[in-house]
Amino acid sequence: MLRCPRLPALAALLLAAAAAHAGVLPEDRADIMYHRYSGGGITVDGPSVLVRKGFGESFSATANYYVDNITSASIDVVVSGASEYRERREQKSLSLDYLRGKSTYSLSYVNSAENDYKASTWSLGVSQDMFGDLTTVSFGYSQGLDKVGSAVDPGFAEQVKRRDYRLGVTQVLTRNMLLSLNFETVAEQGYLQNPYRFMRYVNPLGGYIRKSEKFPGTRTGNAVSARLKYYLPWRAALESQYRFYTDTWGIYAHTAGVEYTHPLRGGRWVLSGSYRFYTQNSAVFFSDLFPYVDAQNFMARDKETSALHSHTLGLGASYQFPVAWASWLKKGTANLHFTRMMVDYSKFRDLTNYPQSAPNPGTEPLYSLDASIIQFFVSFWF
Numbered sequence: 032m033l034r035c036p037r038l039p040a041l042a043a044l045l046l047a048a049a050a051a052h053a054g055v056l057p058e059d060r061a062d063i064m065y066h067r068y069s070g071g072g073i074t075v076d077g078p079s080v081l082v083r084k085g086f087g088e089s090f091s092a093t094a095n096y097y098v099d100n101i102t103s104a105s106i107d108v109v110v111s112g113a114s115e116y117r118e119r120r121e122q123k124s125l126s127l128d129y130l131r132g133k134s135t136y137s138l139s140y141v142n143s144a145e146n147d148y149k150a151s152t153w154s155l156g157v158s159q160d161m162f163g164d165l166t167t168v169s170f171g172y173s174q175g176l177d178k179v180g181s182a183v184d185p186g187f188a189e190q191v192k193r194r195d196y197r198l199g200v201t202q203v204l205t206r207n208m209l210l211s212l213n214f215e216t217v218a219e220q221g222y223l224q225n226p227y228r229f230m231r232y233v234n235p236l237g238g239y240i241r242k243s244e245k246f247p248g249t250r251t252g253n254a255v256s257a258r259l260k261y262y263l264p265w266r267a268a269l270e271s272q273y274r275f276y277t278d279t280w281g282i283y284a285h286t287a288g289v290e291y292t293h294p295l296r297g298g299r300w301v302l303s304g305s306y307r308f309y310t311q312n313s314a315v316f317f318s319d320l321f322p323y324v325d326a327q328n329f330m331a332r333d334k335e336t337s338a339l340h341s342h343t344l345g346l347g348a349s350y351q352f353p354v355a356w357a358s359w360l361k362k363g364t365a366n367l368h369f370t371r372m373m374v375d376y377s378k379f380r381d382l383t384n385y386p387q388s389a390p391n392p393g394t395e396p397l398y399s400l401d402a403s404i405i406q407f408f409v410s411f412w413f
Contacts, residue, residue, distance in 0.1 A: 055130075055135075056085055056088075056089075056090075056091040056128055056130050056135070057083050057085075057091050057093065057128065058083070058085075058412055059083060059084050059085055059412065059413050060081075060082075060083045060410055060411065060412050060413070061080075061081065061082045061083075061410065061411045061413070062079070062080070062081040062082075062408050062409070062410045063078070063079075063080055063408060063409050063410075064078065064079040064080070064081070064406065064407065064408035064409075065077075065078055065079075065405075065406075065407050065408070066079065066404070066405065066406050066407075067403075067404070067405045068402060068403075068404050069402060069403050069404075070372065070400050070401055070402020070403060071105055071106065071374075071400035071402060072103065072104040072105040072106060072108070072109065073101070073102070073103045073104075073105050074101070074102045074103075075099050075100065075101050075102075076099075076100055077097070077098035077099050077100045078097075078098055079095065079096065079097040079098065079408075080095070080096050081093065081094070081095040081096075082094050082095075088130070089129060089130045089131065090127065090128070090129055090130075091127070091128040091130075092125070092126070092127050092128075093124075093125070093126045093127075093128075093139075094124070094125050095122075095123070095124045095125075096121075096122070096123055097121070097122040097123075097124075098119065098120070098121055098122075099119070099120035099121075099122075099145075100117075100119055101117065101118050101119070101120065101145075102115065102116075102117050103115065103116055103117075106334075106381065106382075106383060106398060107227065107228055107334075109383050110382045110383060111227070111229070116182075118145055118146050118147075119145065119146075120143060120144070120145040120148075121143065121144055121145075122141065122142070122143035123141070123142050123143075124139065124140065124141040124142070125139065125140050126138065126139035126140075127139070133159060133160040133161070133164070134157065134158070134159045134160075135157070135158045135159075136155075136156070136157055137154070137155070137156040137157070137158075137171075138153075138154070138155055138156075139153065139154045139156075140152070140153045140154075141153075141154075146180075146182060147179070147180040147181055147182045148177065148178070148179060148180065149177065149178045149180075150175060150176070150177040150178075151175065151176055151177075152173055152174065152175035152176075152193070153173065153174060153175075154171060154172065154173040154174075154195075155171060155172050155173075156169065156170070156171035156172075156197075157169065157170060157171070165202065165203040166200065166201070166202050166203070167200070167201040167202075168199070168200055169197075169198070169199045169200075169201075170196075170197060170198045170199070171195075171196075171197040172194075172195065172196055172197070173193070173194070173195035173197075174192075174193065174194055174195075175191075175192070175193040175194075175195075176190065176191070176192055176193075177190065177191040177192075177193070177221075178190055179191065179222050179226065181226045181227075183227075184226075187226060189221060189222030189226075190221045190222065191219060191220070191221035191222055191223060192219070192220045192221050193217065193218070193219050193220075194217070194218045195215065195216070195217045195218075196215065196216045196217075197213065197214070197215045198213070198214045198215075199211065199212065199213040199214070200212050200213075207261055207262040207263075208259070208260070208261050208262075209259070209260045209261075210257070210258070210259050210260075211257070211258040211259075211260075212255075212256070212257050213254075213255070213256045213257075213258075214253075214254070214255050214256075215253070215254045215255075215256075216251065216252070216253050216254075217251070217252045217254075218249075218250075218251045219249065219250045219251070219252075220248060220249050220250075221248065222248075223246045223247065223248065223249075223250055224244050224245070224246035224331070224333065225244070225333060226243075228244055228332070228333050229241040229242060229243055229244060229332065230242060230243075230244045230245075230318070230321060230330045230331060230332040231319075231320055231321070231332060231392070232320065232321040232322065232323055232324050232326065232330075233320060233321070233322055233323060233392060233393075234392075237391070237392075238386075238392060239320060239392040240324070242324065242330075244330060244331045244332060244333060245328075245329050245330050245331075246316075246329060246331055247279075247280065247316070247329055249279070250278055250279055250280055251278060251279045252276060252277070252278035252279075252282075253276070253277055253278070254274060254275065254276040254277075255274070255275050256272065256273065256274035256275070256286075257272065257273050257274075258270065258271070258272040259271050259272070266294050267291065267292060267293040267294065268291070268292045269289070269290075269291050269292075270289065270290045270291075270292075271287075271288070271289045271290075272286075272287070272288050272289075273285075273286065273287050273288075274286040274287075276311075280314040280315060280316070280336070281312070281313075281314055281315035282311055282312060282313070282314050282336070283311065283312050284309065284310065284311035284312075285308075285309070285310050285311075286307065286308070286309045287307070287308050288305060288306060288307035288308070288343075289305065289306055290303060290304070290305035290306075290345075291303065291304050291305070298351070299350055299351045299352070300348065300349070300350055300351075301348070301349040301351075302346075302347070302348050302349075303345070303346070303347040303348075303349075303368075304344075304345065304346055304347070305343075305344070305345040305346075305347075306342070306343070306344055306345075307341075307342075307343040307345075308340070308341070308342055308343075309339075309340065309341045309343070310339070310340040310341075311338060311339060311340075312338045313336060313337050313338040313377075313378055314331060314336040316328075316329035316330060316331050316336075317331050317332065317333075317336045317337055317378070318330070318331075318332065318378075319332060319337070319378050319379055319380050319393065320380075320392055320393040332379070334376055334379040334398065337376050337377065337378045337379035338376070338377035338378050339374060339375060339376045339377060339379070340374075340375055340377070341372060341373060341374040341375070342372075342373045343370060343371070343372045343373075344370070344371045345368060345369070345370040345371075346368070346369050346370075347366070347367065347368040347369070348366070348367050348368075349364050349365070349366045349367075350364060350365045350366075351363070351364045352364070352365065354411065359413055360411050360412065360413050361412040361413060362411075362412050363409065363410060363411045363412070364409070364410045365407075365409050366406075366407065366408050366409070366410065367405075367406070367407050368404075368405070368406040368407075369403070369404070369405055369406075370403070370404040370405075370406075371401070371402075371403055371404075372401070372402045372403075372404065373399070373400075373401050373402075374399060374400050374401075374402070375397070375399045376397055376398045376399060377397065378397075379397065379398050380393070380395040380396065380397055380398060381395055381396050381397065381398040382395055
């Protein structure tokens with residue numbers, strides 16, 4: 032069985048989007064969500080429930096339960112000759128915020144489990160308002176431990192240790208303009224490859240032979256990002272962002288995006304649209320086809336380490352409605368977001384129809400995939 036690529040949990044995105052700035056605790060709120068990803072032979076869907084509740088004026092707690100139901104017949108599965116597989120991933124998280132003056136202290140823990148992969152991460156964060164509340168400085172630290180198993184080898188057991196350091200500054204530039212700058216370093220150590228994926232090398236007889244990949248045991252990545260948000264006179268908002276990433280595997284990546292949010296007259300409907308472009312080069316040890324066995328110390332054909340670029344288009348709508356049937360609820364919103372992602376790989380080739388698609392190894396068509404992501408959730412404030 033081959034693993035599907037890891038997808039960011041919608042619940043985690045919502046937590047990040049609604050995270051409190053220093054000096055302000057999150058509002059009491061509950062979200063009930065459904066998400067679905069479909070593309071590249073992989074379907075991932077499931078529910079999520081998130082609840083935030085304040086205790087007095089200084090404490091707030093957030094709990095989240097998130098499920099991925101995965102059905103995969105990805106290119107890796109098809110090429111390996113394996114049949115479609117199904118598995119379930121569950122994620123649970125808890126976070127606490129403590130407000131003291133103009134400082135907010137945060138503590139969180141996330142645990143996820145599936146049949147061959149278990150992960151746990153805890154995080155600490157501090158943010159501070161200063162200079163008349165026009166500047167917010169934040170820093171954080173996370174530490175994670177992943178346990179990697181194999182569905183085809185019960186005796187296989189490896190670990191991955193991660194450390195994440197974050198620093199951010201948010202500055203009010205004008206009455207209508209906000210700038211955020213962030214820097215992040217992630218250090219990983221352990222089994223950093225996928226136990227189900229293979230590289231390939233040339234067979235002297237004219238074909239190719241598969242062999243398990245071999246990745247380095249360490250990786251350090253650095254990312255710097257900037258986000259500029261401008262509030263337009265008609266209550267709409269325009270946001271642009273850029274992120275640069277580099278790591279010790281020789282990967283350089285650029286992400287640029289823009290998003291527009293527009294409230295309709297009456298205030299109940301809010302519409303949004305977004306576009307994102309992403310590009311990266313290949314890791315120094317990546318090759319779609321190696322010249323011979325053990326051609327170098329590290330050898331990978333994982334498509335996520337290949338050069339690629341992607342375009343992502345998003346549309347969203349949110350509707351605010353009164354909750355007359357429950358006096359203890361302040362308001363509710365229904366939210367629907369649709370995202371279309373198109374990925375083109377520059378060096379990773381499609382072997383699903385080999386040798387019909389190409390008589391010689393290394394001449395197969397390049398791989399590409401289109402994916403659709405649907406996110407629907409209902410939120411209640413109380």
